[in-house]
Amino acid sequence: MTLSLDQINNAAADVAAGLLDGVYEHSPWIAQAALGHRPFHSLAQLKHRMAQVVRDAPPDDQLALIRAHPELAGKAMVSKTLTAESTHEQGKAGLTSCTPEEFARIQRLNADYNARFGFPFILAVRGPRGTGLGKAEIIETFARRLDNHPDFERAEALRNIHRIAEIRLNDKFGVEPVLGNRVWDWQEALAQHSDPGFAEKGQLTVTYLTDAHRACAQRISATMREAGFDEVHIDAVGNVVGRYKASAPGAATLMTGSHYDTVRNGGKYDGRLGIFTPMACVQELARQGRRLPFDLEVIGFAEEEGQRYKATFLGSGALIGQFNTAWLDQKDADGITMRTAMQHAGLNVDDIPGLKRNPADYLGFVEVHIEQGPVLNELDLPLGIVTSINGGRRYLCEVIGMASHAGTTPMNRRRDAAVAVAELALYVEQRAARDGDSVGTIGILNVPNGSTNVVPGRCQFTLDLRAPTDAQRDALVDDVLAQLAAICERRGLRHTCEETMCAAAAPSDAAWQQRWERAVDALGLPLFRMPSGAGHDAMKLHEVMPQAMLFVRGQNAGISHNPLESTTSDDMQLAVEAFLHLLDGVARATH
Numbered sequence: 001m002t003l004s005l006d007q008i009n010n011a012a013a014d015v016a017a018g019l020l021d022g023v024y025e026h027s028p029w030i031a032q033a034a035l036g037h038r039p040f041h042s043l044a045q046l047k048h049r050m051a052q053v054v055r056d057a058p059p060d061d062q063l064a065l066i067r068a069h070p071e072l073a074g075k076a077m078v079s080k081t082l083t084a085e086s087t088h089e090q091g092k093a094g095l096t097s098c099t100p101e102e103f104a105r106i107q108r109l110n111a112d113y114n115a116r117f118g119f120p121f122i123l124a125v126r127g128p129r130g131t132g133l134g135k136a137e138i139i140e141t142f143a144r145r146l147d148n149h150p151d152f153e154r155a156e157a158l159r160n161i162h163r164i165a166e167i168r169l170n171d172k173f174g175v176e177p178v179l180g181n182r183v184w185d186w187q188e189a190l191a192q193h194s195d196p197g198f199a200e201k202g203q204l205t206v207t208y209l210t211d212a213h214r215a216c217a218q219r220i221s222a223t224m225r226e227a228g229f230d231e232v233h234i235d236a237v238g239n240v241v242g243r244y245k246a247s248a249p250g251a252a253t254l255m256t257g258s259h260y261d262t263v264r265n266g267g268k269y270d271g272r273l274g275i276f277t278p279m280a281c282v283q284e285l286a287r288q289g290r291r292l293p294f295d296l297e298v299i300g301f302a303e304e305e306g307q308r309y310k311a312t313f314l315g316s317g318a319l320i321g322q323f324n325t326a327w328l329d330q331k332d333a334d335g336i337t338m339r340t341a342m343q344h345a346g347l348n349v350d351d352i353p354g355l356k357r358n359p360a361d362y363l364g365f366v367e368v369h370i371e372q373g374p375v376l377n378e379l380d381l382p383l384g385i386v387t388s389i390n391g392g393r394r395y396l397c398e399v400i401g402m403a404s405h406a407g408t409t410p411m412n413r414r415r416d417a418a419v420a421v422a423e424l425a426l427y428v429e430q431r432a433a434r435d436g437d438s439v440g441t442i443g444i445l446n447v448p449n450g451s452t453n454v455v456p457g458r459c460q461f462t463l464d465l466r467a468p469t470d471a472q473r474d475a476l477v478d479d480v481l482a483q484l485a486a487i488c489e490r491r492g493l494r495h496t497c498e499e500t501m502c503a504a505a506a507p508s509d510a511a512w513q514q515r516w517e518r519a520v521d522a523l524g525l526p527l528f529r530m531p532s533g534a535g536h537d538a539m540k541l542h543e544v545m546p547q548a549m550l551f552v553r554g555q556n557a558g559i560s561h562n563p564l565e566s567t568t569s570d571d572m573q574l575a576v577e578a579f580l581h582l583l584d585g586v587a588r589a590t591h
Helices: 005-009 013-019 028-035 043-056 059-067 083-092 099-117 136-144 150-173 178-190 212-229 273-288 312-321 323-329 338-344 351-357 377-380 417-434 470-491 510-522 539-540 569-590
Strands: 232-236 240-244 253-259 297-303 364-369 384-387 391-400 439-441 457-469 494-503 529-530 547-552
Touching: 005 013, 005 043, 013 028, 028 043, 043 150, 059 150, 083 150, 083 212, 099 136, 178 212, 178 273, 178 364, 178 569, 212 232, 212 240, 212 273, 212 297, 240 273, 253 539, 273 297, 273 364, 273 377, 273 569, 297 312, 312 351, 312 539, 323 338, 323 351, 338 351, 364 510, 364 539, 364 569, 377 384, 384 510, 384 569, 391 417, 391 470, 417 439, 417 457, 457 470, 470 494, 510 547, 510 569, 529 547, 539 547, 547 569
Parallel strands: 253 297, 253 364, 364 547, 384 529
Antiparallel strands: 232 240, 240 297, 384 547, 391 457, 391 494, 439 457
């Protein structure tokens, strides 16, 4: 029987709890507690409420929930005593047909995992697409998670339990994330293209204007045409530009999009999610034969990451007139200039100035992006509203002391450059944490010509300091640099600091942020506001028009710039639905 929200909302409490039986393995208390918050206005709201019940439960109850789950390919499977739901899930992943070698490997992993953590390994084996993970991927994930800290792994087990519950609820309600699956499939297809040297290793790397990059542009173009865009072209810097025209000519334009290049050995969703989410919206609008009272321009920005050449935001920067022609003479690692690469790609550099947009023609810019961090994942929230893109300043620094013999120099006579930087690193950690949303990092720390038996006389290091506003960022910088000076003065050291980057913060436009908030609220989800610590194309468009962003939860603790970067088709479905709500809201305001 397919369930409906009306049934859950209107049935007696015990009947409704029975209808939700099996969503959480042998744990009816979760449904019972969640039902105290009826009525539910969406399935997403029900899912979130059940996850919150677990989140608010005492640790012993959480542990009991984890232990209620069977081992993968374990004794319960062999004895055929699994619940119907677990039998279906393990069978769909192929675990009921393991080879003797695979079965033995999983048994060893089960034993090692239980010995380390004291509870069974939990994995949503139907995966982020809901169609099932392969046995090799399951075993690889099993082995990787054995190295996690126990507290982290316990939380990861609960997150996988919530994913299992989500899929089971989809089954009970007969719901399939059709639009999310479409976005998933488009991203998988695009990830088939990777640069030489990485493709052979199964790694995803797409840098500016390589053959793989150009193949991505062609695939995005073709998919846009299939989705129903009226105009599609590749511009003079390699941006893929699609336009879905308004119901009447001469209308203003809403711009959206993100980048399709990647870092080396990166993930499938950084940037690309922000291209395919609005593309799914256009496809849905075209299917309905519906036009908006404004043009929708979706752009796959050709470059954001700065991986091949020492320039970033080439795609979005060109649209605001910030393409520096001096970049054309930069050379990549193989000695190929950007100019030559562009000529090889059939791009005309003389056309680049003409790409500059007139802000008066635009309503604004919105961007959907995977979070690239752990916050939404830890809070069991699929979507977050970005309040600001952090501003940042970077420095290349050096502390100079005196190299001396490690055995003969008394501790109170040393002028140790590395210890001074270590002291500063602890201060950066403490000072950034004081602001809440500020972050500070010493990402590179190097002792030139260092030796085991020599007190470091020099230490080179980097500083990366970021905050949601320029004032907050600058206060952080002032405090850190003052502390560096004080440390060096106290220890009898010298120091140098060279600023290598200064990027302004990009606060979200209040009206556009509120539009995202109304869209998320319409889905029945709580509003969670958060800054973005990473840079985005929206930062560039922010310089000439209002902008606001929506974050989508990442899996695997929200890791990004990494092959483990992932999200689910259900979360992508919610992102598409939120975008459609935003478009509806803008349409009402534009009429």
